[in-house]
Amino acid sequence: MGGVLCSDMGGTNNQTTIADLKQDFEALRKENLKQGVLFCDPTFPAGPKSLGFNELGPSSIKAFGVEWKRPKDLCSSPQFIIDGATRTDICQGELGDCWLMAAIASLTLDKDILARVIHPEQNFTDNYAGIFHFQLWQYGKWVDVVIDDLLPTRKGQLLFVHSVEKNEFWSPLLEKAYAKVNGSYEALSGGLATEAFVDFTGGISKCYTLSKAPPNLFSIMKKALSRGSLLSSSISPSTANEKEAKTKEHLVTTHAYSITGAEEVHVGESQVELVRLRNPWGHMEWNGAWSDDSKEWDQVLPEEKAKLDHSADDGEFWMAFSDFVQRYSVVEICNLTPDVSSSDEVGQWNLFQFEGSWKVGSTAGGCSNHPATFSLNPQFLIKLEHVDRSDHDGGQNCSVLVGLMQKGGRRERELGHDYNFIGFVVYKRKGRTDVHLGPDDLRRLSPVARSSFVNTREVCERFQLPLGEYVIIPSTYEPNHVGSFLLRVFSEK
Structure with a gap:
């Protein structure tokens, strides 16, 4: 095997910060059709809370005059997709989510990936019940996101993303699904396109x-x-x-x-x-x-x-x-595969995913600049056993790509929180029977690899490391900053 992630050494597993609502699209649609009513999503209601909390808060100027309307209220013959979903279907509205719009436009370039996300067979005629669903990758798993089709409008026009074709609605409905998983429309203001890229692909x-x-x-x-x-x-x-x-x-x-x-x-x-x-x-x-x-x-x-x-x-x-x-x-x-950027050959990779958290008083130790507490952070052991196929010089190195992703940052903006500065350090493990590196071990050892510390959702770095065992320590920059995370390690097999 190319890499084996053996254990979480001291970390505490934490459930995803995005609630798994377990809404069954087919069951909900069937029930609404039976009752002869259109679906209204109680978990993301068409009202002020879903719109925002500050600039789009209930008493804000930007929220003034907003009405939630269904596509059938906006035009006589709404369509989910007209002549295929394309990048020209995305026109940004009054929300500062150009990063998401850029990602959606790029998503349309690959029809297979797009179809997995948007379920293109959806429409406003066959078994229409005011309910739609989209599939998004959320912290290590694919989640089916159910929404109603009530969209924020002002004076009969969509407030946010819209298509050039006035009766095409797949893009504003996808934007609503993305707003739902992040807590509100306002939570989408400002960001990096790669965040949405990852949520659309799991890449x-x-x-x-x-x-x-x-x-x-x-x-x-x-x-x-x-x-x-x-x-x-x-x-x-x-x-x-x-x-x-x-x-x-x-x-x-x-x-x-x-x-x-x-x-x-x-x-x-x-x-x-x-x-x-x-x-x-x-x-x-x-x-x-x-x-x-x-x-x-x-x-x-x-x-x-x-x-x-x-x-x-x-x-x-x-x-x-x-x-x-x-x-x-x-x-x-x-x-979509971690070797695209550096190798002419499509390699075979193992992917290992682990969840952990930083908690005050136990696992929130901060970075290595804080030697007294650094060892408190969760520690993960990886074992690299396969030589990189692209290493033609007879070396004994393995390609490793590490991604550290913090959870729930956008959902916590309403509370005044934002992303922590996060990063990780990699140490070589030699001749030990115990697996946890204590303060004395970390003072003695020098890292073999490290990431930068960034206040974005994910930090990713790629390394060439000799075969052997390594400890990865993810941390926030300062001690006592709380949060949960997903650690992903790709290694060639």
Whole structure:
């Protein structure tokens, strides 16, 4: 085997912070059809609490005049999907969830993944009872999320995401399901697209800072897209308090974009690397080189131009990869298999998932900067027994990808809480019969690998480690910060 996660050394298993409501879609629909009424979800009611708690709270200006209406109240012939679910079906509304919109747009690029999430056979005619359901990955398991189809509107228009086709409703219903698992619509304001990527796929993410990008990043992106990975990008603000701002080239800062394509075109004897991005607003496009109908397309072979060049005010555009790297700040890639970003071969991987928690007075020890309490943190033992197939130099190394994900951060925003700064440290374990590393052990040992500490939902790092046994210690940065987490370890087998 490539890796065996043997034990949780001192951690306390904790139930997922998102309540498993165990709502049976078919049973609920059958009951509502029998009674001749439309479903109203008591667990996510069409009212102020589901809308928000601060900027969208009951007495807020943004919540003024909001009415919850069903699609049948908004148009004469509502459809779940019209001519296939596509990235142009997503137009952001009055909610700051561009990161989620970018993720949904990317999701449409892979019809198989999309179908698992949205159940495309749903409709407003056959056995319609005002109830829909979606499948989302939540902290290690797939959950069927049931909703009613009452949507927030103002003056007869959807308040949040909507399709270009006014009678198409799969995207606002998916947004509602995502709001439900996170506690409210307002809880979706602000975030990273990779968070939704992971919830749509169960994959694991990697973030590239473009100022430190590897020289083969374009190849990494192109390969990732070809294998169904989901990609996004954004432009960091120039100041700490900067909100979304339009540049003279019609790009938007602090705003998530889907990356929907990576292609090479011939210009004379040379090739130009291009990337295609989409603004989830559904408009506002890059106006520089290789934008819609720009003069650069006149230099391209007609068949290549016909394949790629497209002129429409739909928020999607091409730009040269060299311009992209100069203007954007990060690329986020959610890989459906953890080896997409570094190997030409599709490896076979073991996945191990463990739950744990940090509790004051017992397991909330903080990071290694706090040696007196660091050993209190949960500890996990892994055993690497298989050499990485891509190691052609005769080494004895194994590829390991570790993801540490904290739970429930968005649901706790109403309480004034946010994500902790989290990270992990890896130690080599040598010749011990007991498994828990105490304070003296940790003072003596030096880590063989570590992650950075970030206040996002998940931190992921990839390592090449010699065969053997290792202890992974996940922690918050400061002691006595509480929370529960999921630790995922991928190792090649």
